[in-house]
Amino acid sequence: MFDLRANEPTRNPVRRSAWFAVGALVGLTGAAIAQPHAAEGDPGRVRYDGQMVVRAVIRDAADLMLVNQVAPDCWSHTADPGPPGTWGVLDYRIDASGLEALRAVGMQVEVLIPDLQRVVDEESRRLAGGAMTRGWFDDYKSLDQVSQFVDGLIAARPEIASRETLGLSLEQREIYALRLTSPVPPDRGGKPVILINSVQHAREWITVMSTMYMADQLVNGYGVDPRVTAVLDKFEIVIVPFVNPDGYVYTWTTERYWRKNRRPNANGTFGVDNNRNWGFAWGSNNGSSGNFGSETYRGTAPFSEPENVAMRDWTLANPGVVMHLDVHSYGQYLLYSWGYTPAPAPGVGALRSLAMGMRQAILDSGGVTYNAGQCYQTLYPVSGGAIDWYYGDQNILSWTPELRGPSFSPPPSVILPTAREMYAALLWLAENYCGADVDYTGFVDSVDFDAFMAMFEAGLPSADFDHTGFVDTDDFDAFVQAFIEGC
Numbered sequence: 001m002f003d004l005r006a007n008e009p010t011r012n013p014v015r016r017s018a019w020f021a022v023g024a025l026v027g028l029t030g031a032a033i034a035q036p037h038a039a040e041g042d043p044g045r046v047r048y049d050g051q052m053v054v055r056a057v058i059r060d061a062a063d064l065m066l067v068n069q070v071a072p073d074c075w076s077h078t079a080d081p082g083p084p085g086t087w088g089v090l091d092y093r094i095d096a097s098g099l100e101a102l103r104a105v106g107m108q109v110e111v112l113i114p115d116l117q118r119v120v121d122e123e124s125r126r127l128a129g130g131a132m133t134r135g136w137f138d139d140y141k142s143l144d145q146v147s148q149f150v151d152g153l154i155a156a157r158p159e160i161a162s163r164e165t166l167g168l169s170l171e172q173r174e175i176y177a178l179r180l181t182s183p184v185p186p187d188r189g190g191k192p193v194i195l196i197n198s199v200q201h202a203r204e205w206i207t208v209m210s211t212m213y214m215a216d217q218l219v220n221g222y223g224v225d226p227r228v229t230a231v232l233d234k235f236e237i238v239i240v241p242f243v244n245p246d247g248y249v250y251t252w253t254t255e256r257y258w259r260k261n262r263r264p265n266a267n268g269t270f271g272v273d274n275n276r277n278w279g280f281a282w283g284s285n286n287g288s289s290g291n292f293g294s295e296t297y298r299g300t301a302p303f304s305e306p307e308n309v310a311m312r313d314w315t316l317a318n319p320g321v322v323m324h325l326d327v328h329s330y331g332q333y334l335l336y337s338w339g340y341t342p343a344p345a346p347g348v349g350a351l352r353s354l355a356m357g358m359r360q361a362i363l364d365s366g367g368v369t370y371n372a373g374q375c376y377q378t379l380y381p382v383s384g385g386a387i388d389w390y391y392g393d394q395n396i397l398s399w400t401p402e403l404r405g406p407s408f409s410p411p412p413s414v415i416l417p418t419a420r421e422m423y424a425a426l427l428w429l430a431e432n433y434c435g436a437d438v439d440y441t442g443f444v445d446s447v448d449f450d451a452f453m454a455m456f457e458a459g460l461p462s463a464d465f466d467h468t469g470f471v472d473t474d475d476f477d478a479f480v481q482a483f484i485e486g487c
């Protein structure tokens with residue numbers, strides 16, 4: 001079916017300790033040298049004058065300590081290895097004095113974006129210049145434009161598309177889902193659900209373009225493209241465009257590279273990192289920060305943020321969810337649990353083999369290389385992240401795709417190729433999900449039968465094979481049927 005062993009993530013103990021340190025240090029507030037400032041002529045908008053984005057080669061702990069002091073906003077989801085004997089390379093937003101400090105100690109630093117304000121100016125000029133007159137996926141879209149697009153899809157195909165409110169954000173914006181499924185009923189019970197969300201992090205604009213492309217292809221492909229028809233006959237696909245609508249609006253109106261939500265913190269700073277606020281291993285192992293001003297501030301308690309609560313409560317109320325994608329940018333990764341510890345998650349073979357399949361589907365579609373691996377080692381420690389809650393607490397297979405860069409402002413020409421490759425990954429995932437392959441070896445055998453029977457006898461939620469929300473003899477019948485049919 002697919003090779004589980006190709007492209008294994010590197011498991012280098014030195015690298016592991018390096019990324020552990022990155023996680024710890026990314027959490028520091030830093031010396032605030034590279035903070036953006038409000039414009040004098042345009043008081044509404046934060047400017048990035050004198051700031052740049054650099055890629056720094058981290059040789060050792062001292063380098064890492066220094067760079068996190070002079071440039072507290074780490075942009076990297078790119079844990080590239082770097083030259084031999086180093087800890088790897090990371091991207092940072094930094095100013096000239098910070099750059100000078102790095103070069104003074106002999107660090108190798110490449111300037112990726114020499115003038116960040118110019119990028120922001122060009123982007124806003126371009127967006128103001130009538131992107132609406134071209135194709136919808138030719139440029140980035142505001143919160144309202146996405147909402148109108150969703151409503152347009154529903155109006156075009158109300159028999160397969162509907163909208164549901166999950167809850168309200170801190171600033172009372174609607175957090176909603178687009179639900180897609182065909183009128184064809186499942187063989188028995190309820191349809192399995194694939195849940196997809198974008199924009200937990202406000203500045204990752206390309207992520208909502210990708211999830212909207214999935215929605216567009218699925219809505220327009222049903223009854224036309226046999227692959228789409230089969231997928232929507234088998235699954236319900238639920239897309240939440242904005243987990244963090246307040247942050248997204250703020251990046252459009254005020255501060256382009258804002259990451260967190262807009263929670264007012266006790267010390268006058270703003271924002272909780274929604275992807276450190278989930279209630280599984282919350283706050284553990286330096287995978288988040290307890291400092292209000294940090295880009296990875298975890299909040300005052302697990303699920304302290306209404307955006308996380310809305311996602312959690314919807315998930316708890318919909319027992320059919322079998323798979324979840326939490327889409328981020330950037331760095332071209334397919335990450336899976338655990339994020340909070342280097343230990344392998346139980347049943348990690350399933351997460352890994354399906355990630356490898358998505359990676360290959362992306363390549364086969366003409367896309368670029370995504371590296372698949374466990375979040376902790378491949379990226380950096382993340383505690384209180386969505387994938388660990390979905391997998392660890394809810395037994396839902398969950399991944400974080402990190403889309404293409406090369407920054408949080410990829411040129412608009414990158415939108416469609418990125419969207420197409422992620423759509424290819426989604427179709428592959430839906431077509432290759434096999435509930436009867438309980439241990440995800442790629443084939444169904446007696447080990448799967450024994451594993452299901454153990455879950456069934458224990459009454460575990462994972463034995464709810466027909467997705468009704470409870471475990472009964474119908475689940476046993478459904479499993480046996482699937483087992484006999486080979487999936």
Ligand SMILES: [Zn+2]
Pocket residue numbers: 201204328329
């Ligand atoms: Zn992110």
